[in-house]
Amino acid sequence: MENNVSRAAYFLVYFVLATAAIYLDRKILWLSSAIGFTVITVLPYLHHSHLPLESKNYSTIYLLFMLVNIMLSFQLSISKKLSENIISAQKETENLLHQNLKIKKTI
Structure with missing residues (x-):
């Protein structure tokens, strides 16, 4: 970003x-969110003359970055819940398999 300021x-x-x-x-x-907020704060500060943006443009950049962070946080929590559901379904399937094997032995 320092080599091509745009x-x-x-x-x-x-x-x-x-x-x-x-x-x-x-x-x-x-960590990447913190680094990203730092970069989008420091870059305009260091290269304000090369980035001819209005103040509303900077607020839009922050808003979009924050919304993407929120969306990715939700995506992360949903994927964790789905992973937990898959693990619990796998354990339940193993229990059913063991019960089925016990029933076969009894028969």
């Missing part, structure tokens, strides 16, 4: 978020 450089922060979301780990997601 408005399009902000999209690299979203790439970092998407990469962090792949790991489905809350700590990595929060």
